[in-house]
Amino acid sequence: DLLAHGLIRDPYVGAPEAELQWIGLADWEYRARFDVDAATLAKPNAELRFDGLDTYAEVRLNGKPLLRADNAHRTWRARVEGRLRAKDNELQIVFR
Secondary structure, three states: OOOOOOOOOOOOOOHHOOOOOOOOOOOOOEEEEOOHHHHHHHHOOOEEEEOOOOEEEEEEOOEEEEEEEOOOOOEEEEEEOOOOOOOEEEEEEEEE
């Protein structure tokens, strides 16, 4: 995302490792808001699926802890029935 937004130069061109090491020393946070339709809210086994959370991540849904990831090479699933709202859900992921 840093490259896509023009905040860093291409890490695969040349040898910019030293100037990019700060990236791994910071925590990064993503937030998204979304609505859920009535059919999804009615499902007895609703879950969120995460493909490739990068190693250490904490996921919260509507302000409450949902999962802690510690492996980038797997799919993570979290049950969310009873935790979703029809409007204005907030998903927060903090990469450590």
